[in-house]
Amino acid sequence: MLETIWSCIAVACYIACAARILCFDSSNKNRHRLHEAVAVMLIGSFAGQSVNIIFLKDPVTVWDAFFGLVLLVVVFKSKGNIADMFRSKAV
Structure with missing residues (x-):
């Protein structure tokens, strides 16, 4: 029972992360090929991990x-901007 709950939470978080990065509006931002490549890899890995959990993975743990959930917070805090995830906020 708990394994199903953890699986649903993990899949929902990974799909939400992939969708948030995919829906990032970069119209007024400087574009860098490295950031675009990292975004594509993250979208693919989040979606792939979701498919892996749904179809192949043994029981998902807490x-x-x-x-x-941690990845969800990081992605949504940066508003889907990959460059902001790696930029230092320290003064």
């Missing part, structure tokens, strides 16, 4: 769901 730590998989927790890691998905």
